[in-house]
Amino acid sequence: xxxxxxxxxxxxxxxxxxxxxxxxxxxxxxxxxxxxxxxxxxxxxxxxxxxxxxxxxxxxxxxxxxxxxxxxxxxxxxxxxxxxxxxxxxxxxxxxxxxxxxxxxxxxxxxxxxxxxxxxxxxxxxxxxxxxxxxxxxxxxxxxxxxxxxxxxxxxxxxxxxxxxxxxxxxxxxxxxxxxxxxxxxxxxxxxxxxxxxxxxxxxxxxxxxxxxxxxxxxxxxxxxxxxxxxxxxxxxxxxxxxxxxxxxxxxxxxxxxxxxxxxxxxxxxxxxxxxxxxxxxxxxxxxxxxxxxxxxxxxxxxxxxxxxxxxxxxxxxxxxxxxxxxxxxxxxxxxxxxxxxxxxxxxxxxxxxxxxxxxxxxxxxxxxxxxxxxxxxxxxxxxxxxxxxxxxxxxxxxxxxxxxxxxxxxxxxxxxxxxxxxxxxxxxxxxxxxxxxxxxxxxxxxxxxxxxxxxxxxxx
Amino acid sequence: xxxxxxxxxxxxxxxxxxxxxxxxxxxxxxxxxxxxxxxxxxxxxxxxxxxxxxxxxxxxxxxxxxxxxxxxxxxxxxxxxxxxxxxxxxxxxxxxxxxxxxxxxxxxxxxxxxxxxxxxxxxxxxxxxxxxxxxxxxxxxxxxxxxxxxxxxxxxxxxxxxxxxxxxxxxxxxxxxxxxxxxxxxxxxxxxxxxxxxxxxxxxxxxxxxxxxxxxxxxxxxxxxxxxxxxxxxxxxxxxxxxxxxxxxxxxxxxxxxxxxxxxxxxxxxxxxxxxxxxxxxxxxxxxxxxxxxxxxxxxxxxxxxxxxxxxxxxxxxxxxxxxxxxxxxxxxxxxxxxxxxxxxxxxxxxxxxxxxxxxxxxxxxxxxxxxxxxxxxxxxxxxxxxxxxxxxxxxxxxxxxxxxxxxxxxxxxxxxxxxxxxxxxxxxxxxxxxxxxxxxxxxxxxxxxxxxxxxxxxxx
Numbered sequence: 001x002x003x004x005x006x007x008x009x010x011x012x013x014x015x016x017x018x019x020x021x022x023x024x025x026x027x028x029x030x031x032x033x034x035x036x037x038x039x040x041x042x043x044x045x046x047x048x049x050x051x052x053x054x055x056x057x058x059x060x061x062x063x064x065x066x067x068x069x070x071x072x073x074x075x076x077x078x079x080x081x082x083x084x085x086x087x088x089x090x091x092x093x094x095x096x097x098x099x100x101x102x103x104x105x106x107x108x109x110x111x112x113x114x115x116x117x118x119x120x121x122x123x124x125x126x127x128x129x130x131x132x133x134x135x136x137x138x139x140x141x142x143x144x145x146x147x148x149x150x151x152x153x154x155x156x157x158x159x160x161x162x163x164x165x166x167x168x169x170x171x172x173x174x175x176x177x178x179x180x181x182x183x184x185x186x187x188x189x190x191x192x193x194x195x196x197x198x199x200x201x202x203x204x205x206x207x208x209x210x211x212x213x214x215x216x217x218x219x220x221x222x223x224x225x226x227x228x229x230x231x232x233x234x235x236x237x238x239x240x241x242x243x244x245x246x247x248x249x250x251x252x253x254x255x256x257x258x259x260x261x262x263x264x265x266x267x268x269x270x271x272x273x274x275x276x277x278x279x280x281x282x283x284x285x286x287x288x289x290x291x292x293x294x295x296x297x298x299x300x301x302x303x304x305x306x307x308x309x310x311x312x313x314x315x316x317x318x319x320x321x322x323x324x325x326x327x328x329x330x331x332x333x334x335x336x337x338x339x340x341x342x343x344x345x346x347x348x349x350x351x352x353x354x355x356x357x358x359x360x361x362x363x364x365x366x367x368x369x370x371x372x373x374x375x376x377x378x379x380x381x382x383x384x385x386x387x388x389x390x391x392x393x394x395x396x397x398x399x400x401x402x403x404x405x406x407x408x409x410x411x412x413x414x415x416x417x418x419x420x421x422x423x424x425x426x427x428x429x430x431x432x433x434x435x436x437x438x439x440x441x442x443x444x445x446x447x448x449x450x451x452x453x454x455x456x457x458x459x460x461x
Numbered sequence: 462x463x464x465x466x467x468x469x470x471x472x473x474x475x476x477x478x479x480x481x482x483x484x485x486x487x488x489x490x491x492x493x494x495x496x497x498x499x500x501x502x503x504x505x506x507x508x509x510x511x512x513x514x515x516x517x518x519x520x521x522x523x524x525x526x527x528x529x530x531x532x533x534x535x536x537x538x539x540x541x542x543x544x545x546x547x548x549x550x551x552x553x554x555x556x557x558x559x560x561x562x563x564x565x566x567x568x569x570x571x572x573x574x575x576x577x578x579x580x581x582x583x584x585x586x587x588x589x590x591x592x593x594x595x596x597x598x599x600x601x602x603x604x605x606x607x608x609x610x611x612x613x614x615x616x617x618x619x620x621x622x623x624x625x626x627x628x629x630x631x632x633x634x635x636x637x638x639x640x641x642x643x644x645x646x647x648x649x650x651x652x653x654x655x656x657x658x659x660x661x662x663x664x665x666x667x668x669x670x671x672x673x674x675x676x677x678x679x680x681x682x683x684x685x686x687x688x689x690x691x692x693x694x695x696x697x698x699x700x701x702x703x704x705x706x707x708x709x710x711x712x713x714x715x716x717x718x719x720x721x722x723x724x725x726x727x728x729x730x731x732x733x734x735x736x737x738x739x740x741x742x743x744x745x746x747x748x749x750x751x752x753x754x755x756x757x758x759x760x761x762x763x764x765x766x767x768x769x770x771x772x773x774x775x776x777x778x779x780x781x782x783x784x785x786x787x788x789x790x791x792x793x794x795x796x797x798x799x800x801x802x803x804x805x806x807x808x809x810x811x812x813x814x815x816x817x818x819x820x821x822x823x824x825x826x827x828x829x830x831x832x833x834x835x836x837x838x839x840x841x842x843x844x845x846x847x848x849x850x851x852x853x854x855x856x857x858x859x860x861x862x863x864x865x866x867x868x869x870x871x872x873x874x875x876x877x878x879x880x881x882x883x884x885x886x887x888x889x890x891x892x893x894x895x896x897x898x899x900x901x902x903x904x905x906x907x908x909x910x911x912x913x914x915x916x917x918x919x920x921x922x
Binding site for chain 1: 562563564565566567587608609611615616619620622623632636637638639640642643644645646647648649650651652653655656658659660664675676677699702703704705706707744745746748749752803805806807808809834837838839873874875876877878879880881882886890893894895897898900901902904905906907908909920
């Protein structure tokens with residue numbers, strides 16, 4: 001428990017105006033996108049790396065939990081102070097783009113920079129930062145690194161970890177470290193940056209991120225394929241990817257998802273379709289786009305595509321993407337609470353995954369709309385609970401989710417493609433990892449954070 | 462010290478025919494590409510993962526050093542048993558390609574598979590595994606992962622770590638773990654695969670590797686630019702890369718390197734040139750290649766290129782690449798011993814790096830031919846010691862190398878782009894890493910290997 005003297009020390013470190021323990025602040029920093037609520041005992045806004053180091057040293061000496069926080073937009077409770085302690089809020093003083101190095105195609109940023117703001121800044125210079133989580137308008141790059149955020153463009157361009165070249169971070173004992181380099185090649189010392197990525201704020205507090213940029217492709221075009229059944233669509237996905245072209249994105253909506261968007265927005269979507277695939281290709285030459293779209297159309301039609309449409313201009317492209325962009329909010333027509341999981345499997349297992357989810361829907365009686373990033377095998381599975389105040393129904397929902405996790409693991413997939421484990425998926429870690437693997441995680445945690453002060457109670461540790 | 466009873470136990474585990482302590486075997490496994498020699502006390506060829514686990518458990522219980530070994534082709538002593546113990550030789554029973562999964566563009570291999578054999582196997586299926594260390598004809602994929610091997614194609618296609626999706630490995634305590642998944646996205650648990658890559662066999666013994674493949678680009682073309690001075694060439698490198706095209710490779714030879722090849726092979730190379738850049742572009746369309754070559758030529762000529770030649774056929778391409786492929790053996794005309802370091806800096810620092818190395822050559826009186834992978838900022842710097850039996854001269858060589866490391870670090874580069882630290886660069890780790898960083902490395906090591914049995918005495922730990 002924090003007492004007044006702890007608060008006094010923290011105020012001395014960061015200044016009165018950067019440390020709060022009033023109710024308003026505790027409530028303002030008690031949430032994330034899970035809708036779960038845990039109030040911290042104080043909210044601290046470090047002004048710089050020295051502040052972070054001093055706060056961590058103090059917390060380490062006094063065994064006070066400390067939870068780094070970006071925008072609080074995570075889906076698995078990563079930023080929730082479940083054991084109380086201090087929320088270390090990075091958005092106020094760590095929100096600067098420090099450098100966009102056009103000579104080396106590199107940027108240095110602070111962790112509180114919002115993804116979209118960064119994307120716009122680099123695109124203004126003709127450069128490109130591909131990772132585009134759905135939360136890009138508010139989620140921060142520090143959060144993106146901590147959860148290893150993905151997005152729609154991952155099929156072609158990879159995920160956050162593929163763009164992190166170096167980090168500065170502060171360890172729980174206050175030590176400031178650098179990890180990684182501004183160079184593509186670097187094999188000196190252990191890959192500490194590699195293990196900080198996706199560590200969900202449980203190993204160190206990231207204070208600076210060096211990101212790789214690429215040149216912005218000059219052209220992009222979108223297309224949509226309509227399929228009678230979902231299995232055909234899933235076959236089309238992996239066969240397209242295996243045939244040697246790599247679309248930027250290959251997004252799908254199942255029949256329930258299509259109908260949800262149509263019911264809310266009346267866009268003339270094919271409501272009888274088993275699935276639609278929306279895809280985008282890009283490149284520096286128009287011919288490259290034609291080449292890719294030709295192969296795409298062939299593969300789609302060979303695999304049961306009954307209608308294939310290429311957007312002829314920006315407006316048509318926006319229309320094709322409308323359904324995908326609005327599906328998440330639309331499916332709420334099926335239930336007040338969605339248990340939303342970001343299952344990922346090898347692409348060739350997508351047909352079986354979707355078939356087995358459909359069987360579960362029958363078994364449990366839930367509607368389970370699915371959509372997502374099939375180009376990289378990442379499906380957002382939504383178990384829709386009509387009335388979450390009905391404890392029995394909610395419990396059944398969780399049982400259904402557990403079965404879905406088991407299926408994903410059986411198909412050599414993962415519990416989480418991009419949301420992380422945090423609190424929400426912690427109970428399922430032992431489905432995916434052996435005792436030996438969990439023990440190793442615990443020893444790694446201890447090597448960084450011997451007193452378990454950083455984001456305690458997460459990841460099943 | 463191993464005694465006869467240790468050997469008996471090891472023989473019981475792996476079978477008589479897979480465990481040796483005779484002089485012939487100890488000598489056969491005492492070397493690597495550094496030319497340093499350290500005899501092990503036994504050589505063990507594990508037949509399978511259970512053998513690896515049993516041997517490690519035994520070594521862990523008895524505090525016996527154990528050194529995993531692929532082809533022994535490393536440049537920094539990573540496979541040398543400097544503290545005695547057992548060499549765990551993976552080449553005999555861990556040399557199978559287990560699966561090439563064309564549906565998901567993934568392969569599973571054992572660590573003893575030779576890089577080139579794997580490349581040929583995937584190319585036979587129209588697929589492509591880009592990492593191509595110069596040692597590709599003999600180095601193993603397990604070694605490549607353990608050292609995070611690079612190669613010529615890194616500028617466009619990245620390095621080994623960019624292709625490792627998952628690993629199976631055995632920890633010193635005998636625990637068998639899996640790390641990573643067959644999926645592009647996976648954010649469940651700490652990124653253990655990430656930290657095993659480049660860990661130089663000091664954290665775990667890798668028993669299986671899952672690698673990402675890509676489709677093989679249909680076309681490739683090569684070109685060469687001749688520059689009057691090295692600074693112009695280095696400017697051309699980073700300005701080309703910054704202008705948005707990404708050649709597969711951008712290799713350079715300085716004047717000393719050009720003259721060495723010419724003296725040995727009489728190929729009509731431009732011996733007055735300050736530097737040549739040899740480059741390759743690829744793609745699935747001829748137009749893409751033309752587009753890239755056009756920009757390349759423009760950038761080269763804007764930056765002092767006095768002669769630009771595009772290979773018109775395979776034979777001409779082979780001729781362009783001849784100098785690069787034969788430079789390493791040719792520069793031995795400048796001295797009996799080369800102190801060969803793979804310095805890497807951000808590309809825009811290449812002009813300054815090369816200028817300062819040239820100044821050092823003057824200061825110390827050594828010829829220092831430089832060549833390498835400038836597309837990713839990776840330069841092979843060779844301090845040529847005429848007579849290594851002259852202890853004073855050799856000592857001066859090492860001092861010169863140390864100054865070069867300091868320059869690389871100052872320019873935000875790294876001690877090693879692709880060779881690793883091992884034994885050879887261990888004395889320089891503290892130039893690059895703070896005490897806090899070295900302490901963290903030690904704690905990570907301890908989390909995996911509390912008794913320091915795995916490849917002890919390396920990486921400055």
